[in-house]
Amino acid sequence: MALKFHGNAIILSGETGTKPKSDILGLYYPFWWGIASGGKNQGHPKDTAIIDLNAATGRVYVEETGEEILGSAGHALQLKLETPGTSRLKVILVEQEPECFSRLRNVIRELWPIFPLSEAEGPIDKNTTQVYLVNKGLDETLNIIETIDTRSRLGLAIFLFDPLRSIAWDTVQKVASRRIPTFYKIGTEFIIFLFTSDFFLGRDEFVPLPDTEDSAKWSSAESDSVSKTDTIFPHKAWRHRLLTNKPVKEKEDRLVSLYKLTLHCWFRYVLPLPFRPKKDQIYHLFFCSNYETGIRATRSFYAKRAMNPRLTLDNSEAYKRFQQEHPEKAKGLAPPSKPLEFRILWKVIKEHEEGYCDVLCQDLKKEDQSFGRRRNALDWLHEKGYLEPVYYDNVWGNHPPRYVLNWRLVEQKLGVSAPPPLTPLPPTSEQRKLA
Numbered sequence: 001m002a003l004k005f006h007g008n009a010i011i012l013s014g015e016t017g018t019k020p021k022s023d024i025l026g027l028y029y030p031f032w033w034g035i036a037s038g039g040k041n042q043g044h045p046k047d048t049a050i051i052d053l054n055a056a057t058g059r060v061y062v063e064e065t066g067e068e069i070l071g072s073a074g075h076a077l078q079l080k081l082e083t084p085g086t087s088r089l090k091v092i093l094v095e096q097e098p099e100c101f102s103r104l105r106n107v108i109r110e111l112w113p114i115f116p117l118s119e120a121e122g123p124i125d126k127n128t129t130q131v132y133l134v135n136k137g138l139d140e141t142l143n144i145i146e147t148i149d150t151r152s153r154l155g156l157a158i159f160l161f162d163p164l165r166s167i168a169w170d171t172v173q174k175v176a177s178r179r180i181p182t183f184y185k186i187g188t189e190f191i192i193f194l195f196t197s198d199f200f201l202g203r204d205e206f207v208p209l210p211d212t213e214d215s216a217k218w219s220s221a222e223s224d225s226v227s228k229t230d231t232i233f234p235h236k237a238w239r240h241r242l243l244t245n246k247p248v249k250e251k252e253d254r255l256v257s258l259y260k261l262t263l264h265c266w267f268r269y270v271l272p273l274p275f276r277p278k279k280d281q282i283y284h285l286f287f288c289s290n291y292e293t294g295i296r297a298t299r300s301f302y303a304k305r306a307m308n309p310r311l312t313l314d315n316s317e318a319y320k321r322f323q324q325e326h327p328e329k330a331k332g333l334a335p336p337s338k339p340l341e342f343r344i345l346w347k348v349i350k351e352h353e354e355g356y357c358d359v360l361c362q363d364l365k366k367e368d369q370s371f372g373r374r375r376n377a378l379d380w381l382h383e384k385g386y387l388e389p390v391y392y393d394n395v396w397g398n399h400p401p402r403y404v405l406n407w408r409l410v411e412q413k414l415g416v417s418a419p420p421p422l423t424p425l426p427p428t429s430e431q432r433k434l435a
Contacts (some may be wrong), residue, residue, distance in 0.1 A: 002204075006061035008103040008110070009068045018060050019069055020275055020305075020425045021193065021285060025160075026075040027301050032189075032294060033079060033089060036156040044085040047155025050076045051145065053138075053175070054162040055093040057103040058111075072160055073104065074111070080131060081112050087130070090154060094134040094141050101135045124148055138171055142178055161192040168231040169262070176266040180290070183399040184268050186362060190288040192263075196255055197281045199229060200248045211245040233262060234393065252282055263288050265393045268361070268402075269295040269353040273302045276424035292363045295353050299422070306425040313350055318414040325413050326384070340377045343367050345386055348405055349416055355405025357387070378403065385409045 004011040012018040029050060037044035055073035062069060070078060073093050080091045095101040108117055120131045124147055132148060134141050148154065159175055161167040172192070179188040195203070202208040202225075209229060210222040218226065226243070230236055241254050260270045267288040275283045289295045303310070322342050323330045329339040344364055348357045357364065359375045368374050378401075381387045387403035407418035 003097070003099065005057070005099075005103060006063075006068070008057055008106040009059040009061035010057045010071070010100065010103070011061045011063060018071070019062055021283075022060065022069060022071055022075065024273065024285065024302060024305065024425075025072050025191070026070065026078075027305075028298060029075055029079050029158075030083065031297055031301070032158060033083075033086070035293060035297075037085070037088065040085065044088060047088050047090070047153045049090040049092065049154040049157040050079075050160070051092040051094070051154075051157060052076055052160045052162070053094045053141070053171075054160070054167075055095040055104060056100050056162075057095075058093075058107040072162055074107065077108065077112070077131065081115060088155070090130045090132070090148065090152070092132045092134065092145060092148065094136070096135065096137060098135070101133075105133070124151065138174060142174060146178065156187050158189045158191060161190065163193070166194055166228075166232045167192060169234050170231070172263075172266075173234075177395075180266055183396045184290040184358070184360060186291045188290070189294055190263075190267065190286070192286040192288065194232075194259065194284045194286060196252050196284050197248070199225075199242070199255060200251050201280060210243055213239055213243045233258070248280075256284060259286065261392060264356075264390075265395050268356055268358070271295050271299055271353050273298070274422060274424035282424060292351050292353075292361065296351055299353070302422065302425070306423060308423055309420075311419050313416060315346060318346065318349075318416055321414050340368055340373060341380050344374070344377050345381055345410075348387075349410060349414075352405075355407065355418075356390070356402065357404075358402045359400045375400070386413075 033048055034040065036046065036048045038046040052073045056071055058071050058074040058077060060069050060071045061067075076091045076093070080086050080089055093104065095104055105117060105121075108115060115131070116129060117133075119127050120129050120133045124132070124144065130152075132144070134144055136144065145154070157179070159179070161172070172190070176188075176190070198206060199209050206228065207219075207221040207225050209225050210218045212218075215223065215226075226239070229238070229242075238258050241258060242251055244251065256272050260272060263270045263286060268290045269288070269292070271287040272284040273287065275285070277283065287295060287298045302308075319338060319342060322345075326341075329341055333339060344357075344367055347363050347367065348355055351363060352361070357378070359371060359378055364374055368377075378387065382389070382403060385406055386409060388406050390402050390404045392402070405418075411417050
């Protein structure tokens, strides 16, 4: 895909694609940092890091409106360089393409002229800015990131993958394996951008995927598209689900589901945020986290901006029905006390994306510090049918069982329905009309 620039700003998908995506990141970065750093009242004492692995130029030109906006790297720099209390925040901007990297340097000079750019590009041991500019390949970049971590601790970190179409699964694996060495270890979030509809509609040199698994019927261009799509998954099983003559909408939904399942091998929660740049296009930002707070906040940000309805849940009514179904669990408990089984179930209903959970979830630990009691409560919920086991590719060996809510039974017994799917963020022009 040929890169185009307007001055030092990169030209991408404009107000209907890049702008809403960038706005979401511009909202999310400060919120995430505010929590991850330990909060303003505590003086932001904790180490944090934002690592943009596809930084581009830091600024985007919107052709439709003729305006320039900050890209993801620009928002990270703005947070670091213009926000009080960010002394323990590190920003690592990685851009392999020489022309983009050169323009990124120019953007920094223009927007933050007193920033010591040469220091940010120089040796790690002489960099006091805590902003690192990297123009290297992935393996060398990961070594640099580990060196930074060893010297001054990254702490809680966001890794952003924002390629021109999709990121190779090998790249995701390499980064994840360095940061998540044990079962759903917290402290790392991934944000991955996927041009979902491009796989079925095509764009630029990428032709739509063929509608058959029979490779003898593929054109050479279709064969190339299949090969490129192979790289985003760990194996070729996706072909059976996506190389069909089903409607495009159905194949887009299947792609999102398959990609979510793939990412679940590293992350408890995977939240795809949909963007609809044009009538027939849809893109997704996949937010991946092992911590409930981050993913819940992200959904809240998006739902408000995309004008999705707020959910209201009635704890007292649900508990009344739980008592009727399982009176033995409430026996001997004086209000407002509730049994651990219900408290865990309600946490999962209210705060866990799609209802995924396991015994090591951070918010469940707060309900009861005992691993054994939490495990017994989850076993009971599984036995009663509220939770169903789920299985993904195993990257850790032995680990606790993973579950997902049986929303059908939860609705039947407690009267609580699964939240509706997020509706896509409309183009900026439509947002203006609605406003």
